[in-house]
Amino acid sequence: MKTATTKRRITKTATMRAVVGAAALVLSVATLTGCSNGAGNGGGGGGGTGDASKAKIGLLLPDSVTARYASADKPLFTAEVKSKCPGCSVVYANADGDASKQLQQAQSMLTQGVKVLVLDPFDGEAAASIVQQAKQKNVPVISYDRLIDSADLSYYISFDNEKVGELQGTALVAALKAKNVAEGSGIIMVNGSPTDNNASQFKAGAHKVIDASGYKVLAEYDTPGWDPAKAQDWAAGQISKLGADKITGVYAANDDTGGGVIAALKSAGVKKLPPVTGQDASLAGIQRILSGEQYMTVYKAFKPEASQAADLAIQLAQGKKPAADTTVKTAGGASIKSFLLDPVAVTTANIESTVIKDGLYTASQVCTSEYASACSSNGIK
Structure with a gap:
């Protein structure tokens, strides 16, 4: 049989348990709400609230x-x-x-x-x-x-990436015609990476011009990862297969792959390089244009x-x-x-008015001792 004192103790204990339980429930809800808000805001404020x-x-x-x-x-x-x-x-x-x-x-x-x-x-x-x-x-x-x-x-x-390819193709065709290269002569195409959506647009723009030019695409290659070494290896194989004299023009999707092709041609003993395109207006590409090894690049500001x-x-x-x-x-x-x-085609005629004027490079960066004479000839000071 329970005494009055015992009953009071039981009641007090139950009351304390209820208070503790309620407090725990409030804390649990607050914690869950905080977690939910954190996820919604990007786990640390990403894209949502914050300063x-x-x-x-x-x-x-x-x-x-x-x-x-x-x-x-x-x-x-x-x-x-x-x-x-x-x-x-x-x-x-x-x-x-x-x-x-x-x-x-x-x-x-x-x-x-x-x-x-x-x-x-x-x-x-x-x-x-x-x-x-x-x-x-x-x-x-x-x-x-x-x-x-x-x-x-x-x-x-x-x-406008298709326009980039059109500028490259147009410049290449113009260079071939200026050299009186006969229609039906051969071009090799070194495209960009097959995983790069832009590369497919460059290629489409270039083909739009080249396919209607009367010149023939002898072979083309999609360069994995835009790797210049892979472009060079492929070009070396094509030079051996086709003969260097059959390659009268080179479409290269950017300056780095173009540099790889130029290296392959020089290694094969080619003295008079065919016109080679490029893109990105890299410092090495600009200097190759000045030296006559590369015909053009596309400057994307x-x-x-x-x-x-x-x-x-x-x-x-x-x-x-x-x-x-x-x-x-x-x-x-x-x-x-x-x-x-808008992209811009760059040749020796407008290096000074594009990449140097815009501050991408200074004249001193471009016109090192090796290229000083070519800079002077092209009015680059």
Whole structure:
């Protein structure tokens, strides 16, 4: 039989248990709510709430073999972000030609709480998984220079890439005609990487001109990873197979692959090099143009491209959604809001008025002792 005192103790104990249980329930709900909000905001503030004036912005570039990424894109983009948002920081990574590595780099950035990803994909199809994971964390993705095959992109910033190929093809055909090379003569084509959506557009633009020119494409090659060494090896094989004298022109999709072909031709003992195209206005490419080894390059003004990307990234970090100039369709047919800049063909005639005038290089950087005479002949001071 329970006494009155015992009953009071039981009642008091039950009351205390109820209070503790209620407190635990409140704490549990608060914890779950906090977790839910963290996931919704991107696990550390990515793309959602937080101080936009101190935002982390991720910059992912595709490879180390293309000179422009280290010499132009990275420093220009970083400087623009710092200029427009002094408290913001850029988290940078280069995939070194590895799609899996780029995915891991993106995941690391998302874990660090970046608010925006600016992504130049090594593989435009594989990078769609990065966009998907970023979307899950409410982090917008800007496809930079190369288009990612994803309907979930926020924006795309690049150049009119088919026009790039048209400029290359037009310059090559004009050079052949100026040399009185007979129609029916042979061209080899060294295209860009098969995993790069832009490369297919360069190739399409070039074929549009070359196929209607009367000149014959003897062979063509899609260069894995834009690797100059692979372009050189392939070209060396074609020189052995076709004979150097049969190759009267070379379409090379960029300066680095063009440099590989030129090296193969020189190794084969070719003294009078055929016209060779390029792209990216690399310093080595510009100097080869001055020396007569390369005929032309395509200058894509990296500064306005990087500036546009930095400005857009900052606006996205602030929660803004600015209007775009146009739309571009992905390989899957999705329309992406886009900004497209105009490329420019560069030969000896306009080096001074393009890459030097724009400050991409100084005259002293271009006109080293080896190229001083050629610079003087072309009015570069």
